[in-house]
Amino acid sequence: MRWPRLTQNLQFSSKTVTHVCHFLTCRKMEDTNDNHKRQRRAPSTEAAEWCARWCLLPSTTTHRPASKVEWDNTKLKCFLPSEELDDEDFMRHLVNGTDVRRAAQFYPLIFDEPGPPASQNVWLRSLPFLRQLVQANENEKDGDVLAAYRSSSPEQRRLTGLGLRDLYFAATHNLLREEDKKLLEEVVNSVDEAAGCTQIQGMTVSFYPSANFKMLKFVEGLDTLLPQPGWTPYFAQVLDTPRLFAVFVDPAELSFHNFENIVPLDEWVEAELARRQPDNSPLLSLSLNGITQLRSDRDVWTAKLCGEDLATDLIHQISHLDLYVTPLNKTTRGGERFIFHSSLLSKAISDAVVASDLLSQFSACPSDFAFVNYVFRCNRFQPGDANFAAHRDTPYYDGARSQVSKYTLLIYLTSGSNKGGALQVDDARLTDMEEFTCVIFDQKYEHEGRPFVDTDKVFLRTELVFRDYGLAKNPEIASLFSEACYMTGQSVFNTTLDAYAHECFERANSLHWALQQKATQLAVYLCKQFQGFRFLTNGYNYWFSRRHHYSGTKLEEDDDDDDYLMDCALIAVLDYLNCKLDLDHRGKKKPFRALCQTKTLHLETPLSNSDDTFQLLLSQWQENDTSISPRDETSPLPHHPPPPKFIRLLDSDISSLFKQSPGPGTSTFTGRPNPWTDSDADSDSEDINDGCCPLHCWKTFDAWTSDDVREKYSFFCELTRKRLFGVPVLLLGRELVLNRGQVQIVGDKILFQHGAGETAQRFNFAACWGEMSPSVFVDVDREVPAPKLVVPPIVFHRYSHKYPHHGGNRSDSEGKSGHEKEMENGGGGGGQRGEGGIHFTLDFFRNDWMVQVDDTVTILVPVITNEVSESNLEETNDDDGDDGEYSGPFGRRVKEYLDEVGADWPEGSA
Ligand SMILES: O=C(O)CCC(=O)C(=O)O
Ligand SMILES: [Fe+2]
Incomplete structure (x- = not known):
């Protein structure tokens, strides 16, 4: 079949439709066994109309009243409210694909044929279309098909994304034939990924999988977070309580804080309990019986979790939720899993543990038992899946509360066996x-899991958490753990790092129990370059060589050195957090690690000497080195001339953002039409031309010349100025700009600070504006993004090229981390040989800092405007009320932002 034009309504011959009907009839016969599962039943004598797979649309052409739409509810997910289910017309359009408004709540809809005549909506998401796209992508000759797709509107491409989304969900629910699965694999690489992308919580998400957006995540209340509310139907809903939606993310964007997708299930548990026993809200009651130690010389016990059907059914039900995803580290473990959070389940199992005699059998003091970890991992292995390779579990750890897990608890939800163990x-x-x-x-035990031989193996994993005030700190664990997390993230760019990351986790986990596990792999360091800054890192340590070495600028002044220190610290933080920046000229945000050029180094022995480290760093980055690339380690490195340093934020940078007169793009004011009705004839004559306020001279009122508007504008400018000066880093004109005022060096630590910056004076304006506020004439001119770096103080150490680094003449030699001391001790006094540099330790796991990098702060810049919409005009000048100061197009946006982030209100306002 040829590609029907995208921009015109499609016409199919009656032959096509007949063929479709025939096809459906065949499918209906194939599906006969499933008929009893259908939601509704249609009289079998009636001819079917065209619709999606697993649905049946009885014909409306007969004289009898139309029968109801039916579908196989074991294959289709439905979250529609009953009013919509009862609306036959609505349901018909839904299952024949002509109405996509409820695509989030009813899927997967697979269209095997191009769709009913004149329905582009269906054609663009149909399998024949997806097939054509794949063929066109493979076959140069079909360039016109591809060109047509590429030049189609984003909305049209989103329809294709919807087709792909549904194909994906059909595949994950095991509903597809082999050829469809193959199509899915191929089409993922053929579609335009940008059409389905949007930003939520600082993360780029798509509603369909594509070449880069291949990792499935679930987001609660996504419909309320979407910047484009009209996109809600595209994101598949996976749960009603809580309202959970599926998104696809680019793993390159992930950092340690968003690697794991923990689904909150307490609301679900509550709703299920209430549903099962609506009268007296029941408690989830469980007990742990038949506790048996496997061998007297091993701290391994078995037991049986018992409870009323209500409780055990509910746990089973959790394991049947459609939330499974393939883990990222799939080379070391098979199966699928999801991670969920439930305090209710944790409480029920904790009570069962306390009521049993399990704790008395432990070597850990029973009175120190705190709770069962409320984060559970639900795993499902099918027969034939890869083993869960030998490993130690990563303990739960909350330093602030001195809580640490000591025992793993596995709860097997299916019966089965494997003679190999x-x-x-x-x-x-x-x-x-x-x-x-x-x-x-x-x-402390290493353990390994194998799938059951002939049934699915489904189990929950959690941990028993204890209070322990005597925990010793071991910097090596922190370093290995940080390295493990970092290298897991980097394995997105270089898959060989996966095994290395696994070993780091294993070594860290062994060390918790004072077990030294020797490294079997070469130590990995990444040499990176970002805008001329070059550094070496293993995800815990960051080394920057001295700037003068490659910029030719000799650093003498301490001040200069501090400047360099701040720049390097900024880079280390951006890399560690993998912050997203909008630095290219296409206005697309990219994760920092994808913006760096990276070379992976494998060393026989870990770096332990500062000179060697800086020498190694300097020996890299030869021109024409082809082993470095931003993303995949194969493309050549363009030589990047090093800039002296990041730009510093100056008062003039900020002042220049505020226009003092209408600038380019703002047309000169030529007067405006009368917005009042013709019948209000008097309004014309009342246009007193003294320019006092728009009420008295609407047609000639030029906001740029009004003192009241300018006063309001100054108020907003001042607010914006304070916010801009309140953040440590800004992106101005695609340049990273560092604000020295918010970066502080204290001893051996560097601090990035976010000030409130939002204190503003009360604003009063002259009287005659009546109900209207001058703020309606202040609009948003532009948005300045600022990466939010809420991070703990960063420990640094300078290695001077002038002084031997074990000399006593440095003031910053106090408070060094263990690693630095190690490096110095091993340095052999070679400080004068080396060029020196700066070393940072980034350990955001060791303490209880909450790292928030989910969002970029967006700071809005105001501008005076003469273009006032009618709805803005209706806003009142309610300065005494809550929102008086934050009215108008600009004020409203600022208020929305402040409300969203829960920021304190500036003094003097609500
Ligand atoms: O596959 C198994 O039975 C073991 C699972 C396990 O070790 C884990 O979830 O950490
Ligand atoms: Fe385990």
């Missing part, structure tokens, strides 16, 4: 599991 903990092997068997073991 369904679970092997150290040298204790369990081959057969009964439903609700629990295995509890000391987290």
